[in-house]
Amino acid sequence: MSxxxxxxxxxxxxxxxxxxxxxxxxxxxxxxxxxxxxxxGVPDAGDNxxxxxxxxxxxxxxxxxxxxxxxxxxxxxxxxxxxxxxxxSKYRSTDPDASLVLDGKxxxxxxxxxxxxxxxxKPPGPSGLH
Amino acid sequence: MDAEGTxxxxxxxxxxxxxxxxxxADRARDxxxxxxxxxxxxxxxxxxxxxxxxxxxxxxxxxxxxxxxxWKDGSGAMLREDGAYGPLTVxxxxxxxxxxxxxxxxxxILDPEDPNxxxxxxxxxxxQEWAYKLVNVFGVNPALPLTYDSVTGAVDHxxxxxxxxxxxxxxxxxxFVLNNTVIKNNRIPPYGMRYDDAEERSIxxxxxxxxxxxxxxxxxxxxxxxxxxxxxxxVNATINLMYQSTSWEYVSFxxxxx
Numbered sequence: 117m118s119x120x121x122x123x124x125x126x127x128x129x130x131x132x133x134x135x136x137x138x139x140x141x142x143x144x145x146x147x148x149x150x151x152x153x154x155x156x157g158v159p160d161a162g163d164n165x166x167x168x169x170x171x172x173x174x175x176x177x178x179x180x181x182x183x184x185x186x187x188x189x190x191x192x193x194x195x196x197x198x199x200x201x202x203x204x205s206k207y208r209s210t211d212p213d214a215s216l217v218l219d220g221k222x223x224x225x226x227x228x229x230x231x232x233x234x235x236x237x238k239p240p241g242p243s244g245l246h
Numbered sequence: 247m248d249a250e251g252t253x254x255x256x257x258x259x260x261x262x263x264x265x266x267x268x269x270x271a272d273r274a275r276d277x278x279x280x281x282x283x284x285x286x287x288x289x290x291x292x293x294x295x296x297x298x299x300x301x302x303x304x305x306x307x308x309x310x311x312x313x314x315x316x317w318k319d320g321s322g323a324m325l326r327e328d329g330a331y332g333p334l335t336v337x338x339x340x341x342x343x344x345x346x347x348x349x350x351x352x353x354x355i356l357d358p359e360d361p362n363x364x365x366x367x368x369x370x371x372x373x374q375e376w377a378y379k380l381v382n383v384f385g386v387n388p389a390l391p392l393t394y395d396s397v398t399g400a401v402d403h404x405x406x407x408x409x410x411x412x413x414x415x416x417x418x419x420x421x422f423v424l425n426n427t428v429i430k431n432n433r434i435p436p437y438g439m440r441y442d443d444a445e446e447r448s449i450x451x452x453x454x455x456x457x458x459x460x461x462x463x464x465x466x467x468x469x470x471x472x473x474x475x476x477x478x479x480x481v482n483a484t485i486n487l488m489y490q491s492t493s494w495e496y497v498s499f500x501x502x503x504x
Contacts, residue, residue, distance in 0.1 A: 138353070139331055139490040140275065142311065145284040147291070147474060147483040162320035162481035173320060245479050 163244045176217075180245040183218050187232045188240040195235045203232055282434075282487055289476065291485060293434060294469040300433040300449070302366060302489065308420070308496025311366040311433075311489050312355060313472065317480040325477045328362040331355050331488065337398045338498065354396070354494040362475055366433050370425030371416040377408035380424065392419040394502045396495045420499040428452050435466040 149159030156169035164175050165182035174183045179191055187195040189202050206224050217224055218231040259267070282301060285292045291313075295301040302311045315328040333351045340350045358365060372380075372392060380386040388406025395402055405424070408417045418429045431452040435444070441464045444450045451457055451466070458467040476483065 137491045139488045140278055142278055142487040142489050143282045143284045144484065144486050145286055145291075147286050147289075147315075147476070147485060149476070149481050150288060158320050159481050161476065162479050 160244045166242050166244050179240075181240040181243045184231070185235065185243070186240040187218060187235045194237070194239050195232075196237065200232070200236065203229075278489055284485060284487060286474075286485070289474045291472040291474055292469055293472065293487065295434040295436055298436050300435060300439075302433055306368040306370055306422075307491075308493030309367065309491050310355075310493060311487065313364045314486045314488050315362075315474070315483050317477050317483045319479045320481045325480055326362070328360065328475075329355060329364065329488070330357065334397065334494070336396070336498075338501075352494045352498075364472055366470075367430065368428060368433055369418045369430040370420075370422060371418045371427050371429035372405070372408050372421070372424050373416040373427050374408055374411040374413055376424075376426040377405050377411075377417075381406060381409045386424075390421075391503065392417055392421050392424070394499060396498050399498065399502055420496055421503070432456060432470075434470050435468055437468040439466045439468065440464070441466065 149161035151160045152158065152163070153160055153166050154163070154169040156163070156171045158171065158173060160166045163182075164170070164173050164180055165185040168182075168184045170182045170184040175181065175186070176183055177186070177189075177191070179186065181188070187199055187203070189199045192198070203224070207229065209224055218228045221227065281295070281297045283294045283296060285294070297303070302309055312329045314331065317325045317327070319325055332353060334354050334356060335348055335351050337346055338350055338352075339346050340352055343349065355363065355365070357363060381388045386405060388404060388409060390405040391401040391403070392405055392408060393402040394400065403417055403419075411417070416427050416429050419425065428448075429452065431449070433451075435451070435457050441450075441460050441462055444466070445462075451459075457470070458464070460466055474483075
């Protein structure tokens with residue numbers, strides 16, 4: 117079926133070959149997620165750690181919880197004894213599992229231990245991605 | 247016509263006349279870009295009609311206005327696009343190469359039925375009662391197609407199909423000559439549009455619950471408020487109010503209906 121062959125100079129051919137009338141932008145605006153509880157510049161809806169500031173959104177294990185609020189290293193839903201054992205085994209390691217570097221700095225040190233203590237016994241997060 | 251037999255407008259016009267047409271097109275675009283304002287408060291988008299007529303105006307020949315919204319997460323990755331407009335491969339030889347294949351592509355709203363796609367338009371329809379009368383009283387051929395699949399070109403519904411529908415139902419169709427009712431009219435009223443005037447001119451919103459539904463003696467809202475539906479993880483979105491004067495769906499209907 118050929119439009120041109122069948123229709124000759126039919127106006128429809130012009131429309132079809134020109135792609136009809138292309139759309140035109142009449143007006144534009146933007147939407148941004150409103151709340152940013154921890155004031156880190158990342159709105160809660162997209163923040164992987166909504167109650168602790170982490171502008172870098174560091175999430176080494178990619179589970180949707182930022183490192184700063186995720187000491188659930190075995191991803192069983194709670195930060196507990198197994199996570200503590202793993203943390204101890206790597207404490208002050210010069211080549212640690214990067215997910216243990218809770219504060220985003222160079223190695224697993226006292227700052228990370230302090231964060232771990234504050235998280236112990238709790239689920240990871242909260243995260244706007246879950 | 248050019249060497250390929252395509253009809254071209256503007257042949258024989260002077261330079262000044264061509265410039266005048268071009269200036270007219272520029273003015274039309276300028277009017278279009280000043281016909282509405284958008285304002286976001288929380289998850290509510292307010293669209294205000296700044297014209298002196300319904301937004302959009304005019305005959306329902308596939309003319310439409312819609313919201314294109316691109317939602318992104320914190321990394322800038324797109325999560326969802328509402329009202330996406332893009333290429334659609336169809337079973338028509340639209341590129342006129344003598345074969346129907348993957349190169350036959352048109353552009354249109356890709357998922358107009360998606361609940362997150364908001365389209366402003368007016369659609370006429372044929373009621374069951376009218377279809378029945380056309381077939382059984384006026385002798386119109388019941389095989390007359392009223393709708394086609396815009397991808398395959400196959401007939402979706404005929405006049406006879408509508409005549410056999412349940413009473414008090416109607417079928418949306420571009421067959422304006424046969425239309426006897428409006429099945430959708432969500433175009434935004436202009437400032438000060440009175441219910442009584444709208445009723446007299448048969449331009450009431452359909453359904454009637456829209457734009458404040460003021461009833462007799464009342465005045466309609468000249469804006470619309472759309473509740474946005476951000477996907478999980480959305481941090482920002484770009485919202486464009488789009489306009490198109492003639493859709494693929496209408497052009498294909500004209501062609502298939504000859």
